[in-house]
Amino acid sequence: xxxxxxxxxxxxxxxxxxxxxxxxxxxxxxxxxxxxxxxxxxxxxxxxxxxxxxxxxxxxxxxxxxxxxxxxxxxxxxxxxxxxxxxxxxxxxxxxxxxxxxxxxxxxxxxxxxxxxxxxxxxxxxxxxxxxxxxxxxxxxxxxxxxxxxxxxxxxxxxxxxxxxxxxxxxxxxxxxxxxxxxxxxxxxxxxxxxxxxxxxxxxxxxxxxxxxxxxxxxxxxxxxxxxxxxxxxxxxxxxxxxxxxxxxxxxxxxxxxxxxxxxxxxxxxxxxxxxxxxxxxxxxxxxxxxxxxxxxxxxxxxxxxxxxxxxxxxxxxxxxxxxxxxxxxxxxxxxxxxxxxxxxxxxxx
Ligand code: F6P
Numbered sequence: 001x002x003x004x005x006x007x008x009x010x011x012x013x014x015x016x017x018x019x020x021x022x023x024x025x026x027x028x029x030x031x032x033x034x035x036x037x038x039x040x041x042x043x044x045x046x047x048x049x050x051x052x053x054x055x056x057x058x059x060x061x062x063x064x065x066x067x068x069x070x071x072x073x074x075x076x077x078x079x080x081x082x083x084x085x086x087x088x089x090x091x092x093x094x095x096x097x098x099x100x101x102x103x104x105x106x107x108x109x110x111x112x113x114x115x116x117x118x119x120x121x122x123x124x125x126x127x128x129x130x131x132x133x134x135x136x137x138x139x140x141x142x143x144x145x146x147x148x149x150x151x152x153x154x155x156x157x158x159x160x161x162x163x164x165x166x167x168x169x170x171x172x173x174x175x176x177x178x179x180x181x182x183x184x185x186x187x188x189x190x191x192x193x194x195x196x197x198x199x200x201x202x203x204x205x206x207x208x209x210x211x212x213x214x215x216x217x218x219x220x221x222x223x224x225x226x227x228x229x230x231x232x233x234x235x236x237x238x239x240x241x242x243x244x245x246x247x248x249x250x251x252x253x254x255x256x257x258x259x260x261x262x263x264x265x266x267x268x269x270x271x272x273x274x275x276x277x278x279x280x281x282x283x284x285x286x287x288x289x290x291x292x293x294x295x296x297x298x299x300x301x302x303x304x305x306x307x308x309x310x311x312x313x314x315x316x317x318x319x320x321x322x323x324x325x326x327x328x329x330x331x332x333x334x335x336x337x338x339x340x341x342x343x344x345x346x347x348x349x350x
Contacts, residue, residue: 004286009079013043015050015095019068021075035271038264049228051098063226069098076104083285087111091229094311100291107285108293108306109277113262116160118312119304120295124274129261130166136257137171137206144202150192150244150252152205154237156261161316164208169322174203175332179210180316187336189247196250207240209233276301
């Protein structure tokens with residue numbers, strides 16, 4: 001910020017660069033024009049946790065972990081850094097926690113498309129992912145309608161259904177399946193059958209990668225034992241599509257948006273949010289704050305103890321206003337709860 005004389009350094013590839021002392025000065029020229037760019041000019045890494053750092057593999061391929069926090073502290077000392085600003089989600093804040101405990105001044109800024117960081121109602125990146133998913137769902141709408149098909153679209157979000165819920169509502173999807181509301185295959189089958197046989201004859205289903213059947217478990221696409229969060233989700237969309245095809249006479253197709261949601265130009269709302277967060281982070285830092293996470297709560301910017309959000313996920317509450325509103329207009333959450341378009345019974349809302 002112009003009123004402060006702060007020397008700014010960028011750390012390459014997140015905590016990996018802190019471990020390896022890859023630190024470089026950042027000038028106005030370096031950051032000029034990056035507001036419109038997705039990703040990061042510094043590089044990123046979601047596999048490096050300094051307190052559980054993979055240094056080798058043993059003979060049977062099991063990773064050997066070491067605590068390399070001392071190397072991070074050395075990097076901070078070598079570069080005479082007064083504070084670290086870490087930008088990320090719950091994993092990033094969990095990695096930063098031992099540094100806070102070791103006396104480093106860390107200020108956190110929420111950034112995750114999953115929007116699941118505990119302590120803030122929003123993180124930047126989320127709204128761009130929602131906009132991208134909404135556009136994709138709109139496009140699927142055309143072909144679903146013209147070909148009389150059920151289109152199942154799987155979106156990211158890890159254990160939280162924020163992207164599926166928000167893009168699902170924005171696109172007017174007929175069914176939204178999220179991890180917080182385990183689905184019931186019979187409820188899905190009867191809803192789709194009604195829509196196909198006595199409704200408009202097509203359906204859009206948006207499903208979060210972390211969604212699961214009632215009594216079932218999440219679908220894992222791969223396990224990376226060297227990563228702090230080794231489980232990668234993916235594949236539930238195809239399973240639900242197969243289930244719908246078995247249970248109904250409908251023709252079903254699946255689209256997995258995956259990493260498309262993490263790329264591209266940020267939308268205006270995300271640029272504004274990032275600017276608010278950045279401003280607030282530097283303001284509290286210069287005001288003497290330490291170990292804080294900047295947050296937005298009830299549309300107001302403030303900050304909370306970084307340690308309370310480290311490693312904690314914020315899931316969609318079952319009484320969230322958007323779920324209530326979606327149910328009221330007939331959107332199905334695949335759980336057989338009434339107010340679903342096409343369901344018979346006294347509690348159906350028209
Ligand atoms: O946390 C962001 C996220 O994109 C999740 O939505 C997704 O589950 C995960 O990262 C994918 O991770 P990777 O890029 O390592 O496959």
